[in-house]
Amino acid sequence: MEQTRTRVTADDPCIVCTDAAIRRGDTTIWSHGTFAIPRGTVTAVVGTNGAGKTTLLNAELGLIPLSHGNMRVLGGAPGTNNARIGYVPQSYTSDIDSSLTAEQSVLLGLTGTRFGIHPVTRAQRAKTREAMEFTGISDKAKLRLSELSGGLRQRVAIAQALVSDPELLMLDEPLANLDLASQRTTVRILAQLNSELGMTIQIVAHDLNMLLPILDGAVYLLDGHPHYACLDQVLDSDLLTHLYGTTVQVVTTPQGDMFVTPALTRPDASADTHRTDEVAQFHHHEYDHDRAQ
Amino acid sequence: MNSLTYDPQWVSTITSPFMLNAFIAGLCIALAAGVVGYFTIARNSTFAAHALAHIGLPGATGAVLLGLPVSFGMGAFALGGALVIAALGKRASQREIATGTVLAFATGLGLFFARMSSSASQQFQSILFGSILTVTPGQIIGFAVFDVVLLAVLAVTYRPLLFSSLDEQVAQAKGVPIGLMNVLFMAVLAGVITIAVPAVGTLLIFALVVTPAATATMVATTPMRAIVVSTALCLVSIWGGLVLSAMFPAPPSFIIVALSTLFWGIAKGIEAARHRTA
Numbered sequence: 001m002e003q004t005r006t007r008v009t010a011d012d013p014c015i016v017c018t019d020a021a022i023r024r025g026d027t028t029i030w031s032h033g034t035f036a037i038p039r040g041t042v043t044a045v046v047g048t049n050g051a052g053k054t055t056l057l058n059a060e061l062g063l064i065p066l067s068h069g070n071m072r073v074l075g076g077a078p079g080t081n082n083a084r085i086g087y088v089p090q091s092y093t094s095d096i097d098s099s100l101t102a103e104q105s106v107l108l109g110l111t112g113t114r115f116g117i118h119p120v121t122r123a124q125r126a127k128t129r130e131a132m133e134f135t136g137i138s139d140k141a142k143l144r145l146s147e148l149s150g151g152l153r154q155r156v157a158i159a160q161a162l163v164s165d166p167e168l169l170m171l172d173e174p175l176a177n178l179d180l181a182s183q184r185t186t187v188r189i190l191a192q193l194n195s196e197l198g199m200t201i202q203i204v205a206h207d208l209n210m211l212l213p214i215l216d217g218a219v220y221l222l223d224g225h226p227h228y229a230c231l232d233q234v235l236d237s238d239l240l241t242h243l244y245g246t247t248v249q250v251v252t253t254p255q256g257d258m259f260v261t262p263a264l265t266r267p268d269a270s271a272d273t274h275r276t277d278e279v280a281q282f283h284h285h286e287y288d289h290d291r292a293q
Numbered sequence: 294m295n296s297l298t299y300d301p302q303w304v305s306t307i308t309s310p311f312m313l314n315a316f317i318a319g320l321c322i323a324l325a326a327g328v329v330g331y332f333t334i335a336r337n338s339t340f341a342a343h344a345l346a347h348i349g350l351p352g353a354t355g356a357v358l359l360g361l362p363v364s365f366g367m368g369a370f371a372l373g374g375a376l377v378i379a380a381l382g383k384r385a386s387q388r389e390i391a392t393g394t395v396l397a398f399a400t401g402l403g404l405f406f407a408r409m410s411s412s413a414s415q416q417f418q419s420i421l422f423g424s425i426l427t428v429t430p431g432q433i434i435g436f437a438v439f440d441v442v443l444l445a446v447l448a449v450t451y452r453p454l455l456f457s458s459l460d461e462q463v464a465q466a467k468g469v470p471i472g473l474m475n476v477l478f479m480a481v482l483a484g485v486i487t488i489a490v491p492a493v494g495t496l497l498i499f500a501l502v503v504t505p506a507a508t509a510t511m512v513a514t515t516p517m518r519a520i521v522v523s524t525a526l527c528l529v530s531i532w533g534g535l536v537l538s539a540m541f542p543a544p545p546s547f548i549i550v551a552l553s554t555l556f557w558g559i560a561k562g563i564e565a566a567r568h569r570t571a
Binding site: 079082085089098099101109117118 | 450
């Protein structure tokens with residue numbers, strides 16, 4: 001029955017949050033998260049350092065419990081549909097000093113969760129090859145991860161995530177530490193995954209510019225609350241300035257391309273530089289009556 | 294002291310019954326150390342291998358003091374240490390000063406126990422540096438049983454253990470029970486350390502559990518091949534050590550460790566040369 005579901009319908013979103021909140025110890029990371037991310041879309045998760053972007057991904061994967069509210073991911077509670085989620089963590093470039101080959105690494109995305117004795121099948125090898133072709137690393141299959149550049153390792157990690165045919169792909173800072181060419185390649189691959197395979201994609205990002213051409217919307221973590229908005233609403237100078245705590249301008253070129261730029265003025269003294277736990281207390285919501293501050 | 298002299302009687306030495314025991318024990322130890330060594334490298338847990346051997350030392354000498362088998366005390370202390378390290382997670386290897394202090398204290402405690410009785414004192418050196426030539430048939434049966442259990446457990450948990458070793462974050466997101474895998478690995482490592490101590494002792498164990506696996510990951514590119522190569526290197530080191538120590542009388546532990554180090558040095562050299570030309 002899962003297979004017969006249509007992919008992009010407004011009433012069957014990929015992720016639904018209802019008044020969701022997360023606490024770590026005594027600190028509220030964020031709260032009042034009420035939003036829905038439609039299927040088949042590309043969504044950025046944006047916010048300042050420490051705003052809880054990675055926390056949001058971890059909550060969606062069921063690795064961190066919600067302290068309040070409700071969340072549904074691919075129609076189930078967080079963590080119950082992880083087999084249908086591809087995940088590319090942030091640390092792939094720095095952490096992995098592995099002697100494993102690219103091919104072996106991608107293969108683990110398919111076989112790595114199975115207990116018992118299972119020889120690798122021909123179908124699994126074919127699937128692995130297909131995923132590597134999609135991200136353009138077939139010629140690197142036999143090279144060790146430690147021999148690959150950051151950009152290529154990124155593509156190995158994406159291939160590993162998509163080899164199990166996920167419906168939702170989550171990437172944590174996929175463009176950080178990559179040079180311009182590698183960033184473009186990564187964005188192109190993500191665009192293809194979305195348009196050709198209809199994959200829903202969620203990207204934690206600092207810099208929106210590279211992603212602007214493929215984004216449908218963004219979850220922005222502002223004042224301690226996650227909000228979802230379509231892209232045209234996100235691309236607002238006042239909002240982005242508030243969001244990043246430094247003056248940001250949205251520039252539209254004569255060709256119609258949009259850019260987000262930091263304004264080249266002296267640091268704005270009025271910019272927001274609050275800690276997450278402070279901003280979580282900034283404003284009140286209608287359902288605050290059941291909670292003490 | 295006799296320096297390096299050739300012993301023409303070496304063929305009759307290595308065909309004697311105690312040598313046969315040593316060869317069989319060597320096979321059992323190589324199998325366990327080679328397989329688990331690969332995971333030790335993959336998990337960046339080489340520190341734990343080193344630490345468990347030190348933590349096991351007071352257990353080993355304490356067991357002798359109480360009249361218990363050495364491997365019993367060694368195993369109990371190593372397992373206890375393994376579970377503590379598993380509970381601490383990555384933090385254990387980052388707390389260098391605390392860990393180093395605990396390990397030094399454990400070694401001192403081992404010496405203290407050893408000096409409390411003459412039998413423990415006699416066995417102290419063989420616990421520190423190994424005595425593969427005195428392995429008993431009873432011990433060999435214990436090694437073989439451990440190997441069978443080890444291989445059965447690893448066969449069933451192979452892929453999730455590998456995934457969690459190489460890519461913990463993604464494995465966790467995919468539902469692999471990484472906490473359980475960590476405890477399982479540490480327990481297995483404690484067992485391997487315990488059975489490898491008779492071969493080379495607690496002080497030289499790094500060269501048998503970690504070094505061949507490190508050499509293997511330089512040579513082989515798939516996990517399975519690396520495990521096979523690592524086991525083979527362990528076996529060649531131990532058997533080679535036994536034969537060479539019969540030909541040129543020397544402590545087998547020394548030659549076992551020397552061979553293991555030599556293979557690693559050669560692989561390292563070839564790798565460096567390849568990088569220069571590439």
